[in-house]
Amino acid sequence: xxxxxxxPTHLIKTRGQQVTLRCSSQSGHNTVSWYQQALGQGxxxxxxxxxxxxxxxxxxxxxxxxxxxxxxxxxxxVNALELDxxxxxxxxxxxxxxxxxxxxxxxxxxxxx
Amino acid sequence: xKEVEQDPGPFNxxxxxxxxxxxxxxxxxxxxxxxxxxxxxxxPKLLMSVYSSGNEDGRFTAxxxxxxxxxxxxxxxxKLSDSATYLCVVRNTDKLxxxxxxxxxxxx
Numbered sequence: 001x002x003x004x005x006x007x008p009t010h011l012i013k014t015r016g017q018q019v020t021l022r023c024s025s026q027s028g029h030n031t032v033s034w035y036q037q038a039l040g041q042g043x044x045x046x047x048x049x050x051x052x053x054x055x056x057x058x059x060x061x062x063x064x065x066x067x068x069x070x071x072x073x074x075x076x077x078v079n080a081l082e083l084d085x086x087x088x089x090x091x092x093x094x095x096x097x098x099x100x101x102x103x104x105x106x107x108x109x110x111x112x113x
Numbered sequence: 114x115k116e117v118e119q120d121p122g123p124f125n126x127x128x129x130x131x132x133x134x135x136x137x138x139x140x141x142x143x144x145x146x147x148x149x150x151x152x153x154x155x156x157p158k159l160l161m162s163v164y165s166s167g168n169e170d171g172r173f174t175a176x177x178x179x180x181x182x183x184x185x186x187x188x189x190x191x192k193l194s195d196s197a198t199y200l201c202v203v204r205n206t207d208k209l210x211x212x213x214x215x216x217x218x219x220x221x
Binding site for chain 1: 117147156158159162200202204207208209210211212214
């Protein structure tokens, strides 16, 4: 619906492993934001990418890293997975870094065992 | 203290009821304000922006009080389809900060 696609939709990892989540932004959008949503909580801001540069970061450790590519798609990488990393990871694209309207993908649900 | 705090919910209301959600934010330098809606197991979607003068969109009215750092959302004539989680959202520089959300359940 929004034109933002995320993959994979579900995945299971074990503690200590690494994961890469992918996001294709809506056509014409140059900004991608990543959020972590634990069960029963609101989305927590991880970071934002604007024109291939990190443009703001929330309270997440350095083992959460990302990339944005020239076509504005993006990746979220998490190293040394912990049990508390189990959550829904939402990618959102927007027309710029300061707009209020984010277009979210359906998310990638990560379970860490 | 959380940057954005909301009523804990859930709110269970009959069809046709009027329901109000409240939200407070801690950063007085916050620039703009929004309400998002999130259906069960779906992604959040923008419901409406919130302006200082207050604004309406059909059955929905949003208000902002910058002095009290308080935001509200009023839903009139609730419909079954309004059942969802309502997320209060605040912009601080380039970050959109989401509250925990308030769940609304409208029953027949």
